Amino acid sequence: MSKTKITDEEALAFHLEPTPGKFEISATVPMTTQRDLSLAYSPGVAVPCLAIAENPALAYDYTNKGNLVAVITNGTAVLGLGNLGALGSKPVMEGKAVLFKRFADVNSIDIELDTEDPEAFINAVKLMEPTFGGINLEDIKAPECFIIEQRLKEEMDIPVFHDDQHGTAVICAAGLINALHISGKKIEDVRIVLNGAGAAGIACIELLKSMGAQHANCIICDTKGVIYQGRSAGMNQWKSAHAVPTDLRTLEEAMNGADVFLGVSAKGAVTQDMVRAMAPNPVIFAMANPDPEITPEEAHEVREDAIVATGRSDYPNQVNNVLGFPYLFRGALDIHARAINDEMKIACAHALAALAREDVPDEVALAYGKSLSFGRDYIIPTPFDPRLIHRIPVAVAKAGMDTGAARRPIIDMEAYELNLKGRMDPTASILRGLNARARTAQSQMIFAEGDDPRVLRAAVTYQRSGFGKALVVGRADDVKQKLEEAGLADAVSELEVINAANTPHLETYKDFLYSRLQRKGFDLKDVHRLAARDRHVFSALMLAHGHGDGLVTGATRKSAHVLAQVNHVFDADAAHGAAGVTALLHKGRIVLIGDTLVHEWPDENDLANIAERAAGVARHMGLDPRVAFVSFSTFGYPVSERAEKMYLAPAVLEQRGVSFEYEGEMTVDVALNATAQEAYPFSRLTGPANILIVPARHSASISVKLMQEMGGATVVGPILSGVDKPIQICSTTSTANDILNMAVLAACDIG
Numbered sequence: 001m002s003k004t005k006i007t008d009e010e011a012l013a014f015h016l017e018p019t020p021g022k023f024e025i026s027a028t029v030p031m032t033t034q035r036d037l038s039l040a041y042s043p044g045v046a047v048p049c050l051a052i053a054e055n056p057a058l059a060y061d062y063t064n065k066g067n068l069v070a071v072i073t074n075g076t077a078v079l080g081l082g083n084l085g086a087l088g089s090k091p092v093m094e095g096k097a098v099l100f101k102r103f104a105d106v107n108s109i110d111i112e113l114d115t116e117d118p119e120a121f122i123n124a125v126k127l128m129e130p131t132f133g134g135i136n137l138e139d140i141k142a143p144e145c146f147i148i149e150q151r152l153k154e155e156m157d158i159p160v161f162h163d164d165q166h167g168t169a170v171i172c173a174a175g176l177i178n179a180l181h182i183s184g185k186k187i188e189d190v191r192i193v194l195n196g197a198g199a200a201g202i203a204c205i206e207l208l209k210s211m212g213a214q215h216a217n218c219i220i221c222d223t224k225g226v227i228y229q230g231r232s233a234g235m236n237q238w239k240s241a242h243a244v245p246t247d248l249r250t251l252e253e254a255m256n257g258a259d260v261f262l263g264v265s266a267k268g269a270v271t272q273d274m275v276r277a278m279a280p281n282p283v284i285f286a287m288a289n290p291d292p293e294i295t296p297e298e299a300h301e302v303r304e305d306a307i308v309a310t311g312r313s314d315y316p317n318q319v320n321n322v323l324g325f326p327y328l329f330r331g332a333l334d335i336h337a338r339a340i341n342d343e344m345k346i347a348c349a350h351a352l353a354a355l356a357r358e359d360v361p362d363e364v365a366l367a368y369g370k371s372l373s374f375g376r377d378y379i380i381p382t383p384f385d386p387r388l389i390h391r392i393p394v395a396v397a398k399a400g401m402d403t404g405a406a407r408r409p410i411i412d413m414e415a416y417e418l419n420l421k422g423r424m425d426p427t428a429s430i431l432r433g434l435n436a437r438a439r440t441a442q443s444q445m446i447f448a449e450g451d452d453p454r455v456l457r458a459a460v461t462y463q464r465s466g467f468g469k470a471l472v473v474g475r476a477d478d479v480k481q482k483l484e485e486a487g488l489a490d491a492v493s494e495l496e497v498i499n500a501a502n503t504p505h506l507e508t509y510k511d512f513l514y515s516r517l518q519r520k521g522f523d524l525k526d527v528h529r530l531a532a533r534d535r536h537v538f539s540a541l542m543l544a545h546g547h548g549d550g551l552v553t554g555a556t557r558k559s560a561h562v563l564a565q566v567n568h569v570f571d572a573d574a575a576h577g578a579a580g581v582t583a584l585l586h587k588g589r590i591v592l593i594g595d596t597l598v599h600e601w602p603d604e605n606d607l608a609n610i611a612e613r614a615a616g617v618a619r620h621m622g623l624d625p626r627v628a629f630v631s632f633s634t635f636g637y638p639v640s641e642r643a644e645k646m647y648l649a650p651a652v653l654e655q656r657g658v659s660f661e662y663e664g665e666m667t668v669d670v671a672l673n674a675t676a677q678e679a680y681p682f683s684r685l686t687g688p689a690n691i692l693i694v695p696a697r698h699s700a701s702i703s704v705k706l707m708q709e710m711g712g713a714t715v716v717g718p719i720l721s722g723v724d725k726p727i728q729i730c731s732t733t734s735t736a737n738d739i740l741n742m743a744v745l746a747a748c749d750i751g
């Protein structure tokens with residue numbers, strides 16, 4: 001069981017950078033010309049306004065309503081932290097909004113209402129009906145949340161869903177179906193103890209009862225202990241409905257012999273003694289956030305046979321409503337639903353439970369760095385399971401259609417499933433896959449520039465993310481001071497700091513370097529200076545001698561200089577077939593460009609080499625390489641001597657008989673655009689290229705920087721390929737995260 005360590009500083013920095021908060025809004029239409037403005041704004045905008053005023057259903061066609069959900073709270077029950085007020089809850093709500101986007105491509109905006117008065121709250125939300133396709137209520141305390149949700153459901157004609165109630169209940173039900181499957185018990189027979197009789201608790205127990213749990217077998221506790229018939233303190237009508245005639249008074253007494261514990265209360269509410277007293281193969285869902293009622297370690301220490309789940313992502317079995325709300329709303333929005341009804345929720349629970357029992361795709365195993373199969377440590381799908389987006393909304397939409405909740409039923413379910421698959425950004429899974437591979441590789445990574453705070457932060461994150469050990473080259477006192485300045489004082493003891501003065505290998509390194517450089521005009525003094533004083537050379541020597549598995553450098557000096565230094569130790573040059581490949585990630589698309597690092601002015605043979613290197617990198621990323629040699633002419637027109645090598649390079653690859661698609665020369669639009677390709681039916685490319693081989697370093701640099709600055713593309717690289725050991729060279733403008741990405745690439749040995 002691995003727990004990812006997160007410090008308070010990291011959490012704050014994550015929210016502060018690159019801009020305060022967690023999301024921004026961007027336009028989906030061009031807003032550049034006068035004409036754009038006339039269409040987007042007056043006079044053009046009047047046309048859809050009039051159309052919608054006449055037929056309100058058209059709002060789903062001409063506005064973003066149909067894919068827009070509000071996450072609304074008053075901050076009275078923020079996670080398990082209590083009443084933090086409306087403003088204090090905003091980070092959680094922004095978080096829910098980005099989860100909607102990330103997992104189900106639902107646009108979402110957070111709204112924090114500064115009131116504890118249910119009537120004021122209801123009024124405010126009701127008035128917003130025109131704006132949204134659905135309302136996700138969040139972190140509102142019981143019992144007000146019951147009143148608010150009930151009224152809004154009655155009075156609004158779009159789905160209103162209190163996530164902490166029903167989202168939690170659905171996931172809890174899905175997890176319990178499978179946990180009982182494993183423990184060989186039936187829901188009708190089990191004794192359930194629920195701790196927490198608020199929003200989440202009441203909804204969970206109601207759903208479980210509707211699925212067969214027996215009223216008499218369910219004991220519910222709150223801060224005052226067991227809710228028994230006749231109790232008067234701290235009661236309300238929702239609690240009373242679940243009161244049972246019993247002599248039990250405390251949670252401790254209730255836990256004796258219980259089969260299932262469900263916690264939606266507060267941190268640490270359950271003790272090891274309570275767990276010890278439970279029935280064989282006990283099921284323990286400690287769902288309080290951010291800290292569970294009891295940790296899995298504590299539970300397993302006293303009961304090896306326990307099946308334990310929490311609400312957190314850093315333990316196995318995450319029973320958290322993130323598995324539900326994105327997909328429930330996706331399905332509901334896609335049928336223009338009036339509501340999310342019980343049938344849709346139950347369909348969601350069964351679909352989730354069924355998915356966890358299926359064979360787990362490699363991609364999920366990769367994302368988690370281990371293979372998962374249905375069992376005690378895997379009773380519920382993981383949030384990064386790529387099947388969720390095309391399986392769960394389908395089940396929800398079908399149930400909605402069967403029960404009359406759909407305003408616009410889906411006719412072609414197969415096409416709908418394909419559409420859902422297309423919503424997910426393929427680049428996200430590539431980055432996730434690389435992270436997972438790095439985690440499995442457990443490479444000792446040498447970070448050459450230990451005097452740079454960005455490098456130090458990357459090194460700390462590398463190690464804390466479980467990728468492997470980070471070896472930092474620098475002076476111990478300097479590293480310590482810089483870590484402290486970066487708010488990472490506790491990382492000082494975690495990092496291994498290495499330098500020429502504290503390594504026993506300096507003489508070996510120098511002998512090696514001298515043997516490489518003695519006939520290149522370097523004497524022993526020069527060699528000593530390089531090995532002992534130049535951190536790029538020193539780090540490369542460490543790597544060459546196996547005192548580290550990969551190397552990341554280049555954040556403090558220009559890459560040409562760094563490459564020259566590294567070349568004293570390795571043959572990382574054009575003559576030895578090295579090449580630099582940069583990955584551009586943009587709008588769900590990934591395109592590699594080469595050579596962005598090594599060759600200044602490659603000839604046709606070099607270009608063919610670069611293409612082979614880039615194809616290798618593409619395969620490492622899980623892409624099927626499709627190479628275009630690009631120029632300003634396409635297949636010989638206009639004729640130019642400058643384009644000749646781009647025309648000759650494909651012929652070189654043909655001679656070599658390579659096993660990937662390639663073609664050239666062509667302009668970039670023909671390379672990347674399927675429609676433009678139709679004009680050249682003889683082309684060997686079967687679709688848009690994902691690798692562009694450009695004529696020279698300057699065109700490579702211009703293309704990459706233009707995409708970065710004007711297009712907002714994510715740039716990964718240049719990835720150095722074709723060197724004996726994994727070395728990656730960052731740029732002086734790299735952020736800590738860029739440097740970390742380069743370390744991950746080195747760890748995956750992608751070059």
Ligand SMILES: NC(=O)c1ccc[n+]([C@@H]2O[C@H](COP(=O)([O-])OP(=O)(O)OC[C@H]3O[C@@H](n4cnc5c(N)ncnc54)[C@H](OP(=O)(O)O)[C@@H]3O)[C@@H](O)[C@H]2O)c1
Nearest residue numbers: 079080142196197198199200222223264288289311320321
């Ligand atoms: N994993 C998930 O997906 C998920 C989803 C939703 C909620 N949760 C978690 O569940 C918890 C409750 O959320 P909520 O929205 O239901 O809040 P809520 O409406 O405020 O209800 C909290 C309930 O917990 C009870 N409680 C608090 N501390 C307790 C303790 N030490 N022992 C026994 N009962 C205690 C309260 O008792 P009184 O009625 O006596 O005040 C109340 O019934 C939070 O920790 C939240 O993070 C998890």
Ligand SMILES: O=C(O)C[C@H](O)C(=O)O
Nearest residue numbers: 078079080164289320321
């Ligand atoms: O936000 C979460 O992680 C789950 C849930 O909505 C909660 O309030 O705890």
Ligand SMILES: [Mg+2]
Nearest residue numbers: 079138139164
């Ligand atoms: Mg919540």
